[in-house]
Amino acid sequence: MKSFSSSSFASDDARALELAIAAVDKHPQALFTDFQWFLYEARDTVFFTAFSKTAFDKESISNLVADMVSLAPQLTHGFVGARPGQPFPKHMLDAITHVEEVDEFDGYPDKWLSKSTDIFARNDLPLFRVMAAVRKGGADAEGRVSIIQVRSSHALLEGSDSALLTRSQSASHGVMSNKDNKVSLGSRIASTLQGWSMTWMYVALANLLAPKEQPWGFRTLALKRHRLRLLANKLGVRQRSLYFALVTYALNGDGPDKHMSKKVIGAAYTMLDGKRLETDDDFFRVRALQAKFKVLDDFVEYVRMIDDTVAGIEQKDLSKFQSVMLNMFNMLRRLNGMWKALPGKRFWRFNGGMHIVLTLVPPHRTYGPMTHGMVEPIYCGAWHPAANICTFCPGREYVTLNFSMEERHIANVGKIETLLERIEAMDLAPTGRKVVEEEAN
Numbered sequence: 001m002k003s004f005s006s007s008s009f010a011s012d013d014a015r016a017l018e019l020a021i022a023a024v025d026k027h028p029q030a031l032f033t034d035f036q037w038f039l040y041e042a043r044d045t046v047f048f049t050a051f052s053k054t055a056f057d058k059e060s061i062s063n064l065v066a067d068m069v070s071l072a073p074q075l076t077h078g079f080v081g082a083r084p085g086q087p088f089p090k091h092m093l094d095a096i097t098h099v100e101e102v103d104e105f106d107g108y109p110d111k112w113l114s115k116s117t118d119i120f121a122r123n124d125l126p127l128f129r130v131m132a133a134v135r136k137g138g139a140d141a142e143g144r145v146s147i148i149q150v151r152s153s154h155a156l157l158e159g160s161d162s163a164l165l166t167r168s169q170s171a172s173h174g175v176m177s178n179k180d181n182k183v184s185l186g187s188r189i190a191s192t193l194q195g196w197s198m199t200w201m202y203v204a205l206a207n208l209l210a211p212k213e214q215p216w217g218f219r220t221l222a223l224k225r226h227r228l229r230l231l232a233n234k235l236g237v238r239q240r241s242l243y244f245a246l247v248t249y250a251l252n253g254d255g256p257d258k259h260m261s262k263k264v265i266g267a268a269y270t271m272l273d274g275k276r277l278e279t280d281d282d283f284f285r286v287r288a289l290q291a292k293f294k295v296l297d298d299f300v301e302y303v304r305m306i307d308d309t310v311a312g313i314e315q316k317d318l319s320k321f322q323s324v325m326l327n328m329f330n331m332l333r334r335l336n337g338m339w340k341a342l343p344g345k346r347f348w349r350f351n352g353g354m355h356i357v358l359t360l361v362p363p364h365r366t367y368g369p370m371t372h373g374m375v376e377p378i379y380c381g382a383w384h385p386a387a388n389i390c391t392f393c394p395g396r397e398y399v400t401l402n403f404s405m406e407e408r409h410i411a412n413v414g415k416i417e418t419l420l421e422r423i424e425a426m427d428l429a430p431t432g433r434k435v436v437e438e439e440a441n
Contacts, residue, residue: 020084034329035281036155042348044154045116046382048162049109051144054373056132062093072171080124098131113218116151128152159361160285168368178276195327203343206350217410221401222377236433237307245303247390250415260355265293269358290321351386360392
């Protein structure tokens with residue numbers, strides 16, 4: 001996984017803030033990039049949750065929100081009455097925070113996870129919520145006093161922001177594209193034309209073929225990082241490839257009956273890439289890639305095939321797929337500006353044949369006042385109306401797998417640990433494969 005940086009910060013220039021306020025007064029999402037607009041219109045949401053040794057109350061959770069906003073000023077954007085870069089008044093803090101008492105933590109955090117539609121219920125409130133549940137009897141046997149959850153529109157926060165906030169570092173966004181790193185005119189024209197043609201194709205197909213809204217489920221799984229590291233080395237593959245293989249193999253099913261595909265699993269996955277281009281989105285650091293994993297019954301062959309597939313993709317131009325998608329988002333935004341009926345409600349339920357989205361966020365390591373008292377495992381995930389998503393969130397000791405997907409797949413999440421145990425028990429001969437050194441996290 002590529003490294004990430006917190007060196008880009010939004011300007012505090014008073015004139016810039018005045019211009020920002022004037023823009024959002026005309027339209028709440030005026031400052032959103034096309035990518036942000038797309039995620040906002042889709043009602044995509046993200047979540048962060050962790051247990052804590054701290055007993056939160058209304059005052060302390062409001063103070064936490066104030067600290068979050070100071071480190072991530074984009075949280076002040078996107079709603080009616082927004083004042084970009086300015087602190088929230090008390091009545092607004094009260095409206096977006098909640099503290100409750102619980103007898104035990106049984107079933108958490110899974111019982112708390114949802115599509116977070118309440119974030120969009122009122123257009124005059126910030127596009128995020130913070131809540132805490134405090135154990136009535138004080139600390140449990142593991143020393144946990146409370147559990148906290150942050151939920152946000154995906155238009156405001158991405159995985160790298162969550163990782164930065166967990167470390168009490170600034171998650172403010174400057175201009176993420178690099179205007180000095182030029183893309184050839186031919187490439188720009190090609191990606192623009194491809195993005196525009198994809199727009200019309202997706203709008204047409206979505207309104208014809210989009211399925212009905214499916215029952216949705218959420219589940220989390222926490223695994224020891226050292227355990228997975230040892231197995232990846234034993235198999236001669238990247239840890240990330242092992243993550244991808246465990247999830248897709250278990251969810252697809254072992255045997256002739258497959259739950260996703262009998263031939264090829266279509267997957268989108270994300271990564272952070274330090275080589276920014278002029279065509280990149282000006283807000284998001286993440287880069288989206290597309291992969292196809294051939295279905296194989298032998299898991300060892302399967303994980304090594306995924307490792308080779310990912311390596312091949314990343315030796316090519318990492319910006320091509322992202323550039324096409326950004327042009328598609330731009331075209332959709334233009335169409336919506338001309339006629340609000342486009343792209344249509346069915347569009348957001350159409351996944352274009354993509355079986356799963358695999359997202360590996362940067363390491364979440366608690367540090368500083370923002371996460372004082374919080375303990376691992378740390379859970380971080382996302383919801384999108386058309387996507388089966390697994391978000392991998394590594395910490396110091398654990399990596400959590402956070403599932404948001406059609407309910408029919410949720411039951412198969414339990415097969416991951418069984419599969420892991422079976423592969424660990426295998427007597428694997430040395431392969432001679434060179435394990436790619438992954439960045440120390």
